[in-house]
Amino acid sequence: MKYDFNAIEKKWQAKWLEEKPFTAVTGDKTREKFYGLIEFPYPSAQGLHVGHARPFTAMDIICRKKRMQGYNVLFPMGYDAFGLPTENFAIKNKIHPAKVTHDNVSNFRSQLQALGYSFDWDREVNTTDPSYYKWTQWIFLQMFKKGLAYKASMPVNWCTSCKIVLANEEVVEGVCERCGGEVIRKEKSQWMLAITKYADRLIDDLDEVDFINRVKIQQRNWIGRSEGTELDFTATNGDKLTVYTTRCDTLFGVTYMVISPEHPYLDQWKDQLKNWDEVQAYREEAARKSDFERGELNKDKTGVRLDGIEAINPASGEHVPLFVSDYVLMGYGTGLVMGVPGHDQRDWEFATKFGLPIIEVVKGGDITKEAFTLKDDTGIMVNSGFLNGMTVKQAIPAMKEWVTKEGLGHPKTNFKLRDWVFSRQRYWGEPIPLVNCEKCGWVALPEEQLPLLLPEVDSYEVTDTGESPLSKMTDWVNTTCPCCGGPAQRETDTMPQWAGSSWYFLRYMDPHNDQELVSKEAVDYWGPVDWYNGGMEHTTLHLLYSRFWHKFLYDIGVVSTKEPYAKRTSHGMILGEGGIKMSKSRGNVVNPTDVIAEYGADTMRLYIMFVGDFEQAAVWSTEAVKGSKRFIDRVWNLAEQAKDTYEETEANQVILHKTIKKVTSDVDDLKLNTAIAALMTAVNEMTANGATRGDMRTLLLLLSPFAPHVVEELWEMLGFAAKEGKMACQSQWPVYDEAKTVASTVEMAVQVNGKLKGSIKMPTDSAEEAVVAEALKVEKVQKATEGMKIVKTIHVKNRLVNLIVKPL
């Protein structure tokens, strides 16, 4: 019989859908649980991409193996379906976004099923489903009630092309992450989520989870915790000038101060400044620049000296000039900075440009050339009163103590992380369930009115003033206040795409619950996610946001763990041929469906795992796919030619036990490429040895997570299905015997003075004397040791012997 992948894959996919062998049972006390999660896709019109297949296949293999090891496995799938591309498609083609979403989801589902993934399809979720977004809205309301959601007028990132407010995270190199359009700053009233209140916990709890290091580091850097001091200078007009510094030890080195152009003090000082016009002109120019431009021009410091007000150093009592400059940001610290040009490179540049004195207060560098910024023990304090003679490490706490004692300030922790801009002026998102009443202000919708459904609109386009399309639906907008019953208006902004994905992993645990977002029983049993794999690009977005939401849900008692994910791994990108990024515009996007049509899903799965180290980027090669197909062909032939006995052979014992060991540990370590290489080695060797059905049984069990369809077929063909049931229902993973993983003889390397001279065959675990004796029989060894004295032998059991010789 020929290997007809098409018929085989269709046959087993249909059976799996019908018989549901992958259904997870909540609270099965007889088995330990395993929750494997991959990031649910955005159902784009283009359909599944090979970039999806890599992480999905890997987690499918892990979950299939876990099931075989007896775990009760939750491996769900869903769709993160709100978002701009669907809305834009709807606008262009005048189709309702819900219809577009439905069609795209159907396409995704059939593509996913064609790859044979063992998802529990009964638990599918869709963020645009009202029964789902009801709970997204519910969580938002709880945050609102706890004061974590607030409305603030603030400069926002405005994409001139999408006409939408972007989160900081969505602005990449000064342009819109999605469309590449210009981003400008604009004042707008926005809903915000106070993620910064969780900043400490988001950093500290990273110590408790098993995330790959680069994810932890990137999150820590993004949150950007810094321990410093807030301390007060005084202005000559009596105003208090509070600065934030991490180098309070350099206080005696302050030669000037800088205030941010956006600082409210400046307006108050209007009448006291002799050069107000100049200051005001500078401020206006700074306001015109985008954040990006400000950053780009950072080499060239600009600023204006305030004429009329100076600052007084609290430590020395000296008067120093005060400048306005846009290198000081209003959004970080206090918007005021003390200038220490000797020990901060930016201040050094500013002082050099404006001819300000540079005082050395830490000895160790050459401050005529650049600022000396080391914070360790190399520098010694000078010109610094009571700090003189201390190292920087000693001076920082000493100064903190002094500042606190003198009532001049206090230690302070700052973060780079900003609160999350949570509203979007768009249609295709969750409506924000709040009502604005003239008397009562912003009022939460009563929970029994959830979900607040998206109304039907005539047009999905943003209004010219940048308001949400919902604002045009006056029937929907005008409502009554749940509090006082008076007239009120609904919020017309919607939530960002990151909302629905911030908690979806919880809904999978209990997807049909219409009373709670997840039952206590389900969350206690399934939580936390045991293994979550996803893209690095989500590290500071989705991954951080969902940790924040989960911590909030923990605080209000909905979930029982502090962290949502016990383990996080990340896959590398799949690049197009030639190592360039796949993109529609380059026309080098590989569609998994085409590969399946030509080679089958099992080949696709094997290839995408075999392509390289899972964590590294890999280059797609359509040529190389053949190798995976040939491997399956060889397995097929081996099975067909297998001797009709269920006995296992001695000849294949070592290779099979070795392979069990290797595949088992490699899957746990996410080294799927070498696991497949080990299976290939086993098949090559078994082909040479000849195999029985008994030998095939072990091989098929090991191969089944990788190539489930062909294995299911061969399992049946060789009579195992009749004896033991379907492969998909197996809860047995082969176990190896360490003693059987080693052959009776081993090949050992022989070296003389560390140089390889040949190899010898020895019985396993031979003693050193026997090995040395055998080694000395090797011709090249004799040549190399002639006239020499062996002064030392190094014997590594079963691997090598190294003879160290010296002339006699």
Place this chain on the structure above:
RNA sequence: GCCGGUGUGGUGGAAUGGUAGACACAGGAGACUUAAAAUCUCCCGGUAGCAAUACUGUACCGGUUCGAGUCCGGUCACCGGCACCA
């Protein structure tokens, strides 16, 4: 600039400090075939040599070690993230 990561044959990539290049792809030679495809067998880092073999080789320079792709110090290149965060 700061923080990560990576650098190994023609290609993708393997190697708990222990025979570098597993496993594949491509290529070459041969078998089967009327022929092609498929399949099977062998070869396949470089230099020299008919060969046995010798030397050399994991970005570069140095060190530790009986032994280094692997550990340590320094340099370079590329990729990703952050970027005036005081």
